[in-house]
Amino acid sequence: MPTKIDATERLLNLVIALLGTRRGYSKKQLREKVNGYAPEAATAAAEATLLQSFERMFERDKNTLMELGIPISQTEPDEGDIHEQVLYRIKPEDYQVPQIRLDEDAMSLLAIAANLWAEATLGGAAQSALRKIATRAGTGWYDDDTTSRSRIRTAEPGFEPLWSALRGHHPVTFGYRRAGETASIQRTVQPWGLGSKYGQWYLVAFDLxxxxxxxFRLSRITSDVHVLPENYTRPEGFTIAPVLATLGTGNELTARIAVPSGTAHWLRSRPGAAPVADPDWHRDGWDIIETGYREQELMADDVAAMGAAAQVLSPPALRDAVADRLQQAAKAAAAPLPGTLWRRRMADPHARKKDTRDRLIRLLSMVPYLAANPGVAESEVLAEFGITEAEWSKDMDTLNVTGLPGYFHGDLMDVTSEAGQVFIRDAETLASPLRLTQEEACSVLIGLRALSAVPGTAAAAALDSATESVAAVAGQDAWLADAVGLEIMNGTDTATVTALHAAITGARALDITYLVRSRDELSRRTIEPYRLFSVDAAWYVRAWCRESSALRSFRVDHIKSMHDAGERLSPPTSLPAGEPGGGLYHPNPDDVAVELVADTLTARRLGPAYGAGLFDLGEGRVGLRLLVGSTAILPSLMARLGGHAAVVSPESARRETAAWLADAAQGPAHGQSHAYGLTPGDLPSVDG
Structure with missing residues (x-):
């Protein structure tokens, strides 16, 4: 028996041995039976050293398994050597996911709920939970193949440490900028819950x-989040749902914004917006629009993105917020470019190097997956577990040398690949998946609860069945699903989404009036909708556009009118192969490669949202490389970011963005006083 083998192989052998015994094994027996532990030495002196080494290794291994959620029970027999009193085993009923009975509709809902996290921090945990439940339910494998798809993102740098602190009941400290203020204050808090609403993540916490x-809105956190080592006791019965319900219900403010006649369709179409007269302000060819808002920060972002085509008349606080964004963005656009070469890719600050424990969990998940899917394609295995061919080859080798103590033919697992199809034999001990971790169970449960507000998701009975089943599996860990909430359906979009869903299921075409906001243009289209999808709180419909003879994504809140246009002409089979129907970015041969420079926090937010590569340029600056459909979106984006980012290339886009921002920062009309307080002399040359 070898004295040194791969640590993952040893741990896997230990799990199989402890699962395969009814009575239990003593430490002495485990040392003798499990591949990877050194056998007794030939001399007493050598044995004394080896015994101490084994004792330390076994304790490390035992703690590793228990930290991964693998329950090890300890029993004391009635008689025997006092040094061998403790017997160790893993009870199958404690190890396995409980038996779950779900019909096809409920299982499909689980897939939708799990895939909701596909682009977020919890994506891996949710997919692992789906895999385990599908295997245990005996219903096969289910894809998110409905007419509606939702995706939530966790691009805020503070999300992952806050999620970790919430789960472990640890206080955190971070810098925070309150709404309407520029200075940051250090805050030390005990996290109680996390919630997403209006596309923004919020932390609910006790401020010490x-x-x-x-x-706290996560986008206002201005520093890294530091998790403190001590623990606190969270309030019993806390749920995030009532807190999310109160967001956006405060006193409504009123803004008066001047815009050129026939423009600003976004502003004019806001609920309750209306043209008004103001005796103290008049300009030929301009209108004054009065509209309500609650979040000054979000409203300032939207108005700043209009540039010189809007001027805030009141209230002064909103006017100042817009002016500050435009002024800072114009100065950043005219500042000298970074001279550093873009060679050093920026590492993910929260990325953790995968270790033995990650691989062990993968193998423990892989065995029941292969057992439940005999003949699965090798390519599917690689995609399912996110591994390379080299990693798969190593995993196969490890599985083929692990098994029950004895390690003879029939004791060892046998994994083969025949004509690209994978089979596993003699794997009964690990054929049932390991119970769901807290993160796995709650990621799916949070997603299921979020789906309850989405029209056309599934019958209420199926949703209730899936939710109750996962809650039962989560057990005492279900508190986390109460502490984290998602609102993925904006009430104002519900009617439109419902009508679009009816058109999809009824194979109908629609005549729509659609706002192309980047061009401030109302266009008329005839579309044949195939799929609804959401990213955070923004909903889109993927449809065949007859005018452009191509698939397009239309944002639901930009559809201003909609009427039935008869039967759909293009069958769903006409969709291009692999067309996902969801996601904001669909590559196009005409896309333009763009380079931006931003501060670290802004880059870490933009990167995931735009699929950008990040490069460390030093001195707190980060380079971003991304593709855009048109550089016309860049001036508005830079205005929203208010000086936290600037365009580097293409050169034409850099100059056009700088000129647009300079014009916007000086005032909304040529020849007028400098409405936002910046004069041409305040800006250096764009070549500076």
Missing amino acids: DRGAERH
Whole structure:
């Protein structure tokens, strides 16, 4: 028996041995039976050293398994050597996911809920949960193949450490900028819950400095989040849902914004927006639009993105916020470009190097997956577990040398690949998947609860069945699903989404009036919708556009009118192979490669949203490389970011963006006073 083998192989052998015994094994027996532990030495002196080494290794291995959620029970027999009293085993009923009975509709809902996290931090955990439940339910493998898909993103740099702190009941500290303020204050809080609403993530926590519950928007966190080692006791019965319900229900403010006549369709179409007269302000060819808003920060972003085509007349606080964004963006656009070469890719600050434990969990998940899917294609295995061919080859080798103590033919697992199809034999001990971790169970449960507001997701009975089943599996860990909430359906979009879903299921075409916001243009289209999808709180319909004879994604809140246009002409089979029907970015041969420079926090937010490559340029600056359909979106984006980013290339886009921002920062009309306080003399040359 070898004295040194791969650590993953040893741990896998230990799990199989402990699962395969009814009575249990003593440490002495485990040392003798499990491949990877050194056998007894030939001399007493050598044995004394080896025994101490084994004792330390076994304790490390035992703690590793328990930290991964693998329950090890310890029993004491009635008689025997006092040094061998403790017997160790893993009870199958404690190890396995409980038996789950779900019909096809409920299983499909689980797939939708799990895939909701596909682009987020919890994506891996949710997919692992789906894999385990599908295997245990005996219903096969289910894809998210409905007419509606939702995706939630966790691009905020603070999300992952806050999620970890919430799960472990650890306080955190971070810099925070309150709404309407520029200075940051250090906050130390006990996280109680996380929630997503209006496409923004919020933290609910107990503020230790103020001695009260407070809400924090993650986009206003201005530093890294530091998790403190101590623990706290979270309030019993806390749920995030009532807190999310109160967001956006405060006093509504009123803005008066001047815009050129026939423009600003986005502003004019806001609920309750209306043209008004103001005796103190008049300009030929301009209108004054009055509209309500609650979040000054979000409203300022939207108005700043209009550039010189809008001027805030009141209130002064909103006017100042817009002016500040435009001024800072114009100065950033005219500042000298970074001279550093873009060679050093920026590492993910939260990326953790995969270790023995990650591989062990993968193999423990892989065995029941292969057992439940005999003949699965090798390519599917690689895609399912996100591994390379080299990693798959190593995993196969490890599985083929692990098994029950004895390690003879029939004891060892046998994994083969025949004509690209994978089969596994003699794997009964690990054929049932390991119970769901807290993160796995709650990621799916959170997703299921979020789906309850989505029209056409599935019958209520199926949703209830799936939710109850996962809650039962989560057990005492279900509190986490109460502490984290998602609102993926904006009430104002519900009617439109419902009508679009009816058109999809009824194979109908629609005549729509659609706002192309980048061009401030109302266009008329006839579309044949095939799929609905959401990214955070923004909903889109993927449809065949008859005018352009191509598939297009249309944002639901930009559809201003909609009427039935008869039967759909293009069957769903006309969709291009692999067309996902979801996602914001669909590559196009005409896409333009763009380079931006931003501060670190802004880059870490933009990167995931735009699929950008990040490069460390030093001095707190990060380069971003991404593709865009048109560089026309860049001036508005830079205005929203308010000086936290600037365009580097293409050169033409850099100059056009700088000129657009300079014009916007000086005032909304040529020949007028400098409405936002910046004069041409305040800006260096764009070549500076």
